[in-house]
Amino acid sequence: xxxxxxIAILALLAISLSFCSRDNRTRNVRYMASTDMYTPVSYExxxxxxxxxxxxxxxxxxxxxxFRGEVPYEIANTEEGxxxxxxxxxxxxxxxxxxxANGKAMYTIYCTSCHGDKGDGQGVLMQREKFLGIPNYxxxxxxxGSIYHVIMYGRNMMGSHASQLTxxxxxxxxQYVQKLRTDLLK
Amino acid sequence: MKSVKKxxxxxxxIYLSLTFLLFLNFNVSGQTGNYDKGKQLFNVNCxxxxxxxxxxxxxxxxxxxxxxSKEWLHAWIKDNNALRASGDADANALFKEYNGMPxxxxxxxxxxxxxxxxxxxxxxxxxxAQNTAVAKVDPKVAEGKQLFQANCxxxxxxxxxxxxxxxxxxxxxxSKEWLHAWITDNNALRASGDADANALFKEYNGMPxxxxxxxxxxxxxxxxxxxxxxxxxxxxTQSKDSNLAKPKASTAxxxxxxxxxxxxVIVWIFVKSNNGFLKIAATIFLLFGIAYLxxxxxxxxxxxxxxQPIQPIQFSHKIHSGDNKIDxxxxxxxxxxxxxxxxxxxxxxxxxxxxxxxxxxxxxxxxDKAFYDGEIQKVYDAIGWDKDNTAYKPNFEQVPVKWILxxxxxxFAYFNHSQHVTVAGxxxxxxxxxxxxxxxxxxxxxxxxxxxxxxxxxTEVKMKGNGYYNNIHDQLSKKYGIExxxxxxxxGQECGKCHY
Numbered sequence: 001x002x003x004x005x006x007i008a009i010l011a012l013l014a015i016s017l018s019f020c021s022r023d024n025r026t027r028n029v030r031y032m033a034s035t036d037m038y039t040p041v042s043y044e045x046x047x048x049x050x051x052x053x054x055x056x057x058x059x060x061x062x063x064x065x066x067f068r069g070e071v072p073y074e075i076a077n078t079e080e081g082x083x084x085x086x087x088x089x090x091x092x093x094x095x096x097x098x099x100x101a102n103g104k105a106m107y108t109i110y111c112t113s114c115h116g117d118k119g120d121g122q123g124v125l126m127q128r129e130k131f132l133g134i135p136n137y138x139x140x141x142x143x144x145g146s147i148y149h150v151i152m153y154g155r156n157m158m159g160s161h162a163s164q165l166t167x168x169x170x171x172x173x174x175q176y177v178q179k180l181r182t183d184l185l186k
Numbered sequence: 187m188k189s190v191k192k193x194x195x196x197x198x199x200i201y202l203s204l205t206f207l208l209f210l211n212f213n214v215s216g217q218t219g220n221y222d223k224g225k226q227l228f229n230v231n232c233x234x235x236x237x238x239x240x241x242x243x244x245x246x247x248x249x250x251x252x253x254x255s256k257e258w259l260h261a262w263i264k265d266n267n268a269l270r271a272s273g274d275a276d277a278n279a280l281f282k283e284y285n286g287m288p289x290x291x292x293x294x295x296x297x298x299x300x301x302x303x304x305x306x307x308x309x310x311x312x313x314x315a316q317n318t319a320v321a322k323v324d325p326k327v328a329e330g331k332q333l334f335q336a337n338c339x340x341x342x343x344x345x346x347x348x349x350x351x352x353x354x355x356x357x358x359x360x361s362k363e364w365l366h367a368w369i370t371d372n373n374a375l376r377a378s379g380d381a382d383a384n385a386l387f388k389e390y391n392g393m394p395x396x397x398x399x400x401x402x403x404x405x406x407x408x409x410x411x412x413x414x415x416x417x418x419x420x421x422x423t424q425s426k427d428s429n430l431a432k433p434k435a436s437t438a439x440x441x442x443x444x445x446x447x448x449x450x451v452i453v454w455i456f457v458k459s460n461n462g463f464l465k466i467a468a469t470i471f472l473l474f475g476i477a478y479l480x481x482x483x484x485x486x487x488x489x490x491x492x493x494q495p496i497q498p499i500q501f502s503h504k505i506h507s508g509d510n511k512i513d514x515x516x517x518x519x520x521x522x523x524x525x526x527x528x529x530x531x532x533x534x535x536x537x538x539x540x541x542x543x544x545x546x547x548x549x550x551x552x553x554d555k556a557f558y559d560g561e562i563q564k565v566y567d568a569i570g571w572d573k574d575n576t577a578y579k580p581n582f583e584q585v586p587v588k589w590i591l592x593x594x595x596x597x598f599a600y601f602n603h604s605q606h607v608t609v610a611g612x613x614x615x616x617x618x619x620x621x622x623x624x625x626x627x628x629x630x631x632x633x634x635x636x637x638x639x640x641x642x643x644x645t646e647v648k649m650k651g652n653g654y655y656n657n658i659h660d661q662l663s664k665k666y667g668i669e670x671x672x673x674x675x676x677x678g679q680e681c682g683k684c685h686y
């Protein structure tokens with residue numbers, strides 16, 4: 001009888017001590033870690049995949065293919081391309097409130113950090129002197145074509161934002177930037 | 187008391203030298219441009235493509251007035267196309283050097299504006315120390331620091347060898363006259379047969395240092411003053427990054443002590459006491475205690491709250507999202523359309539870090555500037571960016587960064603980010619906690635089924651502005667006789683919604 005109690009006391013001690021030793025740099029104990037359904041068996045978005053030569057599950061699209069919903073952009077990433085877009089490229093979207101509202105939402109996420117809420121170049125990163133030389137939209141002769149082209153490819157120190165936005169969202173931002181620019185020019 | 191005394195003396199010196207400097211400044215600004223105004227104009231108009239100390243899209247502009255005439259610079263800045271069209275050889279050579287990429291024209295600048303900008307690039311009327319940290323320093327040292335950073339820092343550091351030798355306390359090693367001669371024109375010094383100069387030249391494999399004839403004797407003195415000055419480390423009193431380990435540990439200790447006392451009492455009851463009732467009570471207590479703690483332990487299996495793995499790059503959400511207010515979705519851009527929130531690929535990092543190659547924010551005792559610079563360098567190493575030439579390395583094989591998954595939702599439960607972020611408009615912080623304050627990310631929520639259901643039960647569904655709910659909302663409010671609907675009432679508690 002006494003033995004059982006001794007063992008029980010030891011067990012209690014061991015269990016209560018096990019709570020104190022949790023190290024948050026490693027994962028907690030998992031029950032049947034490899035066979036339960038906690039960790040996926042299927043290939044996950046950012047996982048590894050032995051079927052590809054570089055071992056990554058996230059693959060770049062095959063050259064020459066277009067993924068669904070995307071519109072191919074044919075103008076080249078050159079100075080001539082910029083001039084061409086500036087003069088000829090037109091938005092396929094009609095100007096309406098829904099487009100402008102989403103344009104504003106997307107602008108707030110992807111552009112305000114540098115270009116500022118009003119498009120005057122006074123974003124947080126400019127004010128904190130992290131990223132300098134951001135122009136005011138009103139000082140630049142930009143058209144909807146050139147805005148789209150720059151979002152697509154970037155220009156000078158601005159990088160391309162094509163990977164973060166869909167084609168429609170890019171045009172919505174263009175619409176909103178045009179609106180900001182007209183407001184600034186008033 | 188001592189420190190107060192010291193302070194007032196330092197203040198006196200600063201006031202005196204500032205007054206002197208102001209006077210000097212005034213005289214100089216009469217002839218050339220206004221440094222501060224020039225800085226402002228430069229930051230707004232030029233800094234997108236030019237830096238003072240290194241090449242960006244266009245050439246480095248520090249002391250450009252020594253290289254080109256003032257008239258030429260005025261003509262170039264106002265309308266470089268016209269200048270090139272006029273057949274100016276320099277202008278056309280420059281255009282060719284930069285692969286025919288034209289610079290913008292600035293016809294809106296007045297001659298005074300351009301003078302201001304040039305005054306800033308030549309950095310001659312020095313910036314008066316503005317912030318308190320610099321104000322404590324001898325102004326000569328502060329100016330020396332600026333000169334050093336503009337002219338020397340490309341190849342020299344104070345504390346370690348870069349292209350050239352480390353320069354801290356160089357005046358102890360070489361005479362002042364020698365240093366003046368060397369800095370102004372080291373070629374001439376070597377030609378004159380100076381042994382030290384030639385030995386140095388040999389030591390650095392015959393790589394010549396740039397001559398700096400444009401630096402006046404006074405400038406060089408200032409630079410030397412800076413190199414011999416021991417910089418007081420910036421305040422290390424920065425709040426330690428959300429380190430909650432200590433208070434937690436103290437409560438853990440208290441419970442351990444309590445538990446041990448309780449155990450001793452129980453052991454004493456079994457060993458020493460003859461009271462039968464006490465023994466039965468203690469047995470029951472022990473059994474329930476074991477059951478409680480045992481089940482508690484079992485329920486912790488697979489729960490990873492506070493999990494904070496060491497990531498390959500110590501990316502600080504606090505700096506990016508907290509201090510610089512970058513939206514979560516700027517980097518996690520697929521959260522709005524996709525099941526996963528998206529781990530940003532390195533091209534997204536490079537949107538800012540092409541320009542920002544070093545960290546200049548506050549440091550803590552264990553994470554200094556060199557640490558953060560090293561973390562940025564890891565991004566460059568992975569994507570193959572050459573920060574000195576500001577270009578991608580040709581034929582570089584990029585390496586993926588192996589980020590460690592923090593939040594693992596069990597595979598048998600379906601979760602979709604876009605449904606929560608875009609449709610429901612739930613903020614990221616609701617589930618991920620105050621990530622914008624985290625130096626290193628850790629898991630905030632339990633990610634258990636109870637936790638999901640709790641939120642579905644209490645969160646009201648946003649019906650406004652969502653056409654899908656126009657009909658269904660009317661039906662639901664009739665059926666339940668209520669105005670507002672929670673996610674659970676719409677079927678958010680059905681098994682098949684998440685488990686299928």
